[in-house]
Amino acid sequence: MKSSWLRILPEVADAMQAGDPVVALESTIISHGMPFPQNVETARQVETMVRKGGAVPATIAIVDGICRIGLDEDALEQFGKTKGIWKVSVRDIPFVTSKKLWGATTVASTMWLAAQAGIRTFVTGGIGGVHRGAEHSMDVSADLTELGRTNVAVVSAGVKSILDVGLTLEVLETLGVPVVGYGQDEFPSFYSRNSGFLAPHRLNDAASVAALMMEKWSMGLHGGVLVANPIPQAQEIPYEVMETHISAALKLADTNNIKGKDITPFLLSKLGEITSGLSLESNIALVLNNASLGAEIALAYSQHLRDRN
Numbered sequence: 001m002k003s004s005w006l007r008i009l010p011e012v013a014d015a016m017q018a019g020d021p022v023v024a025l026e027s028t029i030i031s032h033g034m035p036f037p038q039n040v041e042t043a044r045q046v047e048t049m050v051r052k053g054g055a056v057p058a059t060i061a062i063v064d065g066i067c068r069i070g071l072d073e074d075a076l077e078q079f080g081k082t083k084g085i086w087k088v089s090v091r092d093i094p095f096v097t098s099k100k101l102w103g104a105t106t107v108a109s110t111m112w113l114a115a116q117a118g119i120r121t122f123v124t125g126g127i128g129g130v131h132r133g134a135e136h137s138m139d140v141s142a143d144l145t146e147l148g149r150t151n152v153a154v155v156s157a158g159v160k161s162i163l164d165v166g167l168t169l170e171v172l173e174t175l176g177v178p179v180v181g182y183g184q185d186e187f188p189s190f191y192s193r194n195s196g197f198l199a200p201h202r203l204n205d206a207a208s209v210a211a212l213m214m215e216k217w218s219m220g221l222h223g224g225v226l227v228a229n230p231i232p233q234a235q236e237i238p239y240e241v242m243e244t245h246i247s248a249a250l251k252l253a254d255t256n257n258i259k260g261k262d263i264t265p266f267l268l269s270k271l272g273e274i275t276s277g278l279s280l281e282s283n284i285a286l287v288l289n290n291a292s293l294g295a296e297i298a299l300a301y302s303q304h305l306r307d308r309n
């Protein structure tokens, strides 16, 4: 595609052209979700995992005001190392591009950019949602809005209980977003395989997820699909244990008057400190687990498209 604001890495463009599976990846998780150097290592491992699964990875970010679909090694490292990179949600895209800045894209903006390039499968760790206390703060992530309107399947490990899990599921229902528990009935809460809430739908294999995506979009329904893939048992932190740490981190956020887009990065980094790195280990494990499922889904989806054509 030729456009001045969007640049697709040749490898990704070729794969899209050939109808081969491509998996989109976000960059906020690199710049604002994990510390250096684990962030860069993880970003590389995730790309490798996607390749092992037979798909082409496309990490999405904004470099010097150009929206990039697919990053080279060098740019990936810069996103992990450089301080002061913008956390870019959908509202921030035109600001950052018009000022020719660097921007790390969230789930919302990555979804939108992936869709501009025709990519339908996107792997992340956890999505943003309705924050606890949102009845006062109105802090509801634009990730939910985008899930309501952009045709991309997001593979996540559910939502962290730094958010209000129940209200997040309510809003997803309002927006018409299928929420698929992968291989289990319960909706997972990122670090933990459970959350106390049921996932509204359950599917047990990648082919069924791809079939649901195909069905939704071919009948003309708009919007995303949220796949909630539980963290592997070995790296799980029990829900109750995490709850205690999250309460402590939320108190700290409150005392330090952290608000808006700074809340999620602040809480993630505090949880890393409180758990002496254990939460980071879990975070890495679940992202890799999602990358492997995402590749499977992208493969199955491209097969469905081929069968249809």
Ligand code: PSU
Residues within 6 Å of the ligand: 026, 028, 029, 030, 032, 033, 034, 089, 105, 106, 107, 108, 125, 126, 127, 128, 129, 140, 141, 142, 143, 160, 260, 261, 262, 264, 268
């Ligand atoms: N959850 C994580 N790690 C992250 C994020 C969420 O465990 O890095 C990032 C994602 O990019 C997500 C964003 O889209 O935070 C949501 O931010 P906000 O709540 O400000 O919309």
Ligand code: MN
Residues within 6 Å of the ligand: 139, 140, 141, 142, 260, 261
């Ligand atoms: Mn917010």
